[in-house]
Amino acid sequence: MRAGMYVPTRGEVAYMAPETLRLILMDWLHESPSELIPSAAQISQVKAILEARPDAAELAGLIEECRQYVTD
Secondary structure (H helix, E strand, C coil): CCCCCCCCCHHHHHHCCHHHHHHHHHHHHHHCCHHHCCCHHHHHHHHHHHHHCCCHHHHHHHHHHHHHHHHC
């Protein structure tokens, strides 16, 4: 799989193992080709799903990364 070429589903964001999800989201945010660059709305949805997860504390860094992406 090429970096940034995979966009996770909402279900994957909700249930995927944190380390795997972190790698996928970071690639999507920072390495995706122009056709797949996430919109602020998409990342806001990802952030909301991450915040609702029972392991949200473990994902705090990733949640912050999403927040910064949307506000920058």
